[in-house]
Amino acid sequence: xxxxxxxxxxxxxxxxxxxxxxxxxxxxxxxxxxxxxxxxxxxxxxxxxxxxxxxxxxxxxxxxxxxxxxxxxxxxxxxxxxxxxxxxxxxxxxxxxxxxxxxxxxxxxxxxxxxxxxxxxxxxxxxxxxxxxxxxxxxxxxxxxxxxxxxxxxxxxxxxxxxxxxxxxxxxxxxxxxxxxxxxxxxxxxxxxxxxxxxxxxxxxxxxxxxxxxxxxxxxxxxxxxxxxxxxxxxxxxxxxxxxxxxxxxxxxxxxxxxxxxxxxxxxxxxxxxxxxxxxxxxxxxxxxxxxxxxxxxxxxxxxxxxxxxxxxxxxxxxxxxxxxxxxxxxxxxxxxxxxxxxxxxxxxxxxxxxxxxxxxxxxxxxxxxxxxxxxxxxxxxxxxxxxxxxxxxxxxxxxxxxxxxxxxxxxxxxxxxxxx
Amino acid sequence: xxxxxxxxxxxxxxxxxxxxxxxxxxxxxxxxxxxxxxxxxxxxxxxxxxxxxxxxxxxxxxxxxxxxxxxxxxxxxxxxxxxxxxxxxxxxxxxxxxxxxxxxxxxxxxxxxxxxxxxxxxxxxxxxxxxxxxxxxxxxxxxxxxxxxxxxxxxxxxxxxx
Numbered sequence: 001x002x003x004x005x006x007x008x009x010x011x012x013x014x015x016x017x018x019x020x021x022x023x024x025x026x027x028x029x030x031x032x033x034x035x036x037x038x039x040x041x042x043x044x045x046x047x048x049x050x051x052x053x054x055x056x057x058x059x060x061x062x063x064x065x066x067x068x069x070x071x072x073x074x075x076x077x078x079x080x081x082x083x084x085x086x087x088x089x090x091x092x093x094x095x096x097x098x099x100x101x102x103x104x105x106x107x108x109x110x111x112x113x114x115x116x117x118x119x120x121x122x123x124x125x126x127x128x129x130x131x132x133x134x135x136x137x138x139x140x141x142x143x144x145x146x147x148x149x150x151x152x153x154x155x156x157x158x159x160x161x162x163x164x165x166x167x168x169x170x171x172x173x174x175x176x177x178x179x180x181x182x183x184x185x186x187x188x189x190x191x192x193x194x195x196x197x198x199x200x201x202x203x204x205x206x207x208x209x210x211x212x213x214x215x216x217x218x219x220x221x222x223x224x225x226x227x228x229x230x231x232x233x234x235x236x237x238x239x240x241x242x243x244x245x246x247x248x249x250x251x252x253x254x255x256x257x258x259x260x261x262x263x264x265x266x267x268x269x270x271x272x273x274x275x276x277x278x279x280x281x282x283x284x285x286x287x288x289x290x291x292x293x294x295x296x297x298x299x300x301x302x303x304x305x306x307x308x309x310x311x312x313x314x315x316x317x318x319x320x321x322x323x324x325x326x327x328x329x330x331x332x333x334x335x336x337x338x339x340x341x342x343x344x345x346x347x348x349x350x351x352x353x354x355x356x357x358x359x360x361x362x363x364x365x366x367x368x369x370x371x372x373x374x375x376x377x378x379x380x381x382x383x384x385x386x387x388x389x390x391x392x393x394x395x396x397x398x399x400x401x402x403x404x405x406x407x408x409x410x411x412x413x414x415x416x417x418x419x420x421x
Numbered sequence: 422x423x424x425x426x427x428x429x430x431x432x433x434x435x436x437x438x439x440x441x442x443x444x445x446x447x448x449x450x451x452x453x454x455x456x457x458x459x460x461x462x463x464x465x466x467x468x469x470x471x472x473x474x475x476x477x478x479x480x481x482x483x484x485x486x487x488x489x490x491x492x493x494x495x496x497x498x499x500x501x502x503x504x505x506x507x508x509x510x511x512x513x514x515x516x517x518x519x520x521x522x523x524x525x526x527x528x529x530x531x532x533x534x535x536x537x538x539x540x541x542x543x544x545x546x547x548x549x550x551x552x553x554x555x556x557x558x559x560x561x562x563x564x565x566x567x568x569x570x571x572x573x574x575x576x577x578x579x580x581x582x583x
Contacts, residue, residue: 027566028494084519
């Protein structure tokens with residue numbers, strides 16, 4: 001119940017009692033309340049006019065870093081006796097220093113600036129509203145307003161850089177890069193030997209082979225190194241990400257996808273990102289720093305999704321990736337995914353899977369018991385079998401124990417070139 | 422500053438009403454008033470903000486009953502007004518929870534306490550002037566009060582509908 005109504009009821013009660021009983025004392029007793037109410041009305045804020053400016057110290061941060069938000073409120077209307085302000089922020093953000101709530105007196109034309117420091121988990125956050133409540137001196141009459149000021153903050157996933165990732169897609173692009181192109185030409189990796197042709201540098205002559213043949217000289221051929229198309233698929237299906245008591249392995253996958261895209265882009269490749277969740281989130285392939293920024297933004301927004309339509313990987317259409325390019329799937333894998341992945345491989349794609357180990361992850365969350373141990377063993381056998389089938393199909397599967405950082409756990413494996421058909 | 426003002430106003434409101442009742446020979450009622458005062462103090466300690474409105478209602482009813490039974494009106498007025506003061510400060514303290522550590526609440530509190538104190542003083546004087554002015558409560562006065570009451574009631578209904 002509003003305070004002014006509560007007080008009015010009192011006053012009317014006392015006035016009516018005075019009239020009915022014809023006793024002036026009741027009316028006299030009502031006077032303090034009446035004056036209090038009248039003063040409240042007299043000093044009540046008119047429709048207030050506030051101007052708000054908000055600035056963020058940075059619009060892109062990492063999960064552990066801090067962001068300073070500075071808000072300046074200017075009163076462009078009449079005096080405000082009591083102004084309560086609240087910068088409405090996402091509940092996921094944590095305030096490290098300062099406060100989003102303030103109570104102050106703001107005379108006409110004056111300004112007030114406050115700042116606070118926040119930090120938070122990976123995500124995309126919008127700072128779009130500031131709640132303002134102006135009251136009279138006694139807090140009887142309230143005027144409320146939501147002030148708009150649209151700022152956005154992206155908290156990018158944190159990752160440790162990978163030095164080099166060795167891939168060998170069947171088809172490469174025209175530009176020079178670091179991936180062996182299965183074509184002879186300028187390069188450093190040995191490709192083959194052919195008969196010496198006019199114009200070949202004498203340095204390329206293979207003297208050992210030439211010595212075995214009397215009539216001809218033979219030259220070494222080197223493999224061209226080019227850039228390639230890489231499609232990174234981040235598996236964000238709830239069925240492979242959510243475990244016991246709502247614990248999620250997804251953050252590890254996002255970090256892995258960020259590290260992989262960063263490494264591939266650093267090598268000069270054309271990289272696209274595909275987030276497979278409740279919908280298909282596709283960041284078109286591109287090169288360089290701008291593409292890195294696009295991918296990081298997509299990863300900052302990536303969420304685990306639940307969808308019966310995208311429960312399996314069937315919608316991972318080959319048309320989304322350039323023919324015979326490299327596909328890197330970051331997924332914990334389900335048995336039902338086997339056929340889709342084999343089909344992709346069959347279409348000529350080089351498929352590499354970075355698979356965070358869900359068995360170890362969930363085992364760490366469950367209380368130890370014989371039943372849990374037995375269940376873990378059964379699931380482990382199923383998973384090993386699935387990985388074996390995938391590897392037989394020529395898919396490179398790298399298991400990752402998420403307790404160890406990606407660069408330490410799988411970095412050496414990624415650098416090593418695996419010969420696949 | 423506000424806590425001291427609140428505690429003092431609750432103690433004095435309870436004490437003045439209790440003393441008024443006690444002096445008129447209603448000692449048992451005076452004890453009950455003191456118990457209500459103690460509960461209000463407990464409510465301040467336990468941060469039961471809702472209690473201040475109930476307490477104000479109780480104190481005003483007690484003061485009105487005292488006036489009805491023609492107890493000493495000064496004590497009744499003082500009790501009622503200090504209860505209003507306590508109710509106001511209690512709400513101020515609730516609103517101050519919104520403030521941050523670095524906000525200049527000292528100035529806000531000082532400003533508020535000065536105004537409510539001046540208002541209490543002024544209304545106390547006005548109430549005494551009203552009581553000392555003995556006018557014939559004629560039909561015309563009744564008519565004026567009824568018109569004011571009806572206009573006010575209309576305003577109240579309009580607020581409620583909003």
